[in-house]
Amino acid sequence: MSHSSNEIPVQDNMQTIGFYNLENLFDLSNDPNTNDDDFLPMSSKRWTPKRYQNKLRKLGFAISNIGRQETGKHPALVGLAEVENAKVIRDLLSSEYLEEYRYDYIHFDSLDERGIDVALIYDTDAFKVLHTETFGVLLTDEDGAPDFTRDILRVSGLLDNEKIHLIVNHWSSRREGAEETSPKRMASAEKVGYIISQIRDTEPKAKILVLGDYNDEPQSESIQYIVNNCQLYNPMETLKSYKRGSVNFKRQWFLFDQILLSTTFFKPSQTEFEFSKAEIFDEDFLKLFNGPFKGSPFRTYVGSKYKGGYSDHFPVYAILKK
Numbered sequence: 001m002s003h004s005s006n007e008i009p010v011q012d013n014m015q016t017i018g019f020y021n022l023e024n025l026f027d028l029s030n031d032p033n034t035n036d037d038d039f040l041p042m043s044s045k046r047w048t049p050k051r052y053q054n055k056l057r058k059l060g061f062a063i064s065n066i067g068r069q070e071t072g073k074h075p076a077l078v079g080l081a082e083v084e085n086a087k088v089i090r091d092l093l094s095s096e097y098l099e100e101y102r103y104d105y106i107h108f109d110s111l112d113e114r115g116i117d118v119a120l121i122y123d124t125d126a127f128k129v130l131h132t133e134t135f136g137v138l139l140t141d142e143d144g145a146p147d148f149t150r151d152i153l154r155v156s157g158l159l160d161n162e163k164i165h166l167i168v169n170h171w172s173s174r175r176e177g178a179e180e181t182s183p184k185r186m187a188s189a190e191k192v193g194y195i196i197s198q199i200r201d202t203e204p205k206a207k208i209l210v211l212g213d214y215n216d217e218p219q220s221e222s223i224q225y226i227v228n229n230c231q232l233y234n235p236m237e238t239l240k241s242y243k244r245g246s247v248n249f250k251r252q253w254f255l256f257d258q259i260l261l262s263t264t265f266f267k268p269s270q271t272e273f274e275f276s277k278a279e280i281f282d283e284d285f286l287k288l289f290n291g292p293f294k295g296s297p298f299r300t301y302v303g304s305k306y307k308g309g310y311s312d313h314f315p316v317y318a319i320l321k322k
Contacts, residue, residue, distance in 0.1 A: 016067025034115025169212025
């Protein structure tokens with residue numbers, strides 16, 4: 001692994017906002033309060049220190065290069081999904097390809113049954129945190145029992161001295177079927193709507209980015225709900241195609257990972273950030289390079305079989321420019 005883009009000059013007037021589902025970034029210790037038994041050294045997956053360090057190194061390399069082609073530098077902010085706890089984030093930030101940068105993180109433990117959470121890492125030279133808050137999503141199973149899922153994370157702060165708000169998501173999966181689980185994702189969409197209205201109550205022209213793994217696509221009802229009801233723009237709508245997405249399931253592409261922006265990022269200004277572009281970060285090094293699934297994300301595991309890759313998702317990112 002080597003930085004392929006070091007020759008690109010640093011663009012001081014641009015910043016990258018990324019999002020990356022890290023696919024089960026668990027530590028090596030047993031947490032009696034969560035269902036992390038698959039990711040232990042003696043489990044069927046044999047989640048060993050060597051495998052853990054390899055994953056951290058690869059994820060760090062990927063993160064350090066998100067948006068580098070456009071900006072000549074590492075991303076200012078990256079939302080994360082599927083992190084077990086604060087320890088794995090600290091280990092990630094001290095790994096080979098990230099330790100040179102001044103990243104810090106925001107993370108809260110949620111009640112998710114698998115013990116995975118969302119988080120935000122940020123370059124302390126570019127971003128100053130002003131406010132952090134988490135929001136639970138109240139869900140129930142068919143029998144009326146609570147169904148605990150990931151919290152939604154809100155972070156407000158100054159990006160190069162300009163106030164922005166970020167809402168980081170990881171909505172309920174489609175494991176029991178897309179239609180059957182759709183109401184759970186709609187509940188999360190409604191919670192995002194509430195958070196946005198809360199921000200706009202005191203800041204009507206707020207600049208807001210909503211990022212995450214939604215387990216829904218740009219045209220899905222839940223995403224359309226927040227776009228239409230919250231005056232958001234979804235630049236990812238044009239990126240999805242039959243041969244491109246952020247995750248591949250049964251040889252079909254889906255664009256579950258998306259970054260949405262408030263329309264306030266489209267007001268021309270010489271001194272404030274505007275939206276420049278959005279992309280899927282699907283560089284070749286993140287892909288399987290041969291076999292029947294060539295071109296799909298190079299995963300850490302397929303079932304219990306260790307593959308040694310990065311994640312089952314590609315990162316996505318947006319470029320902001322002054």
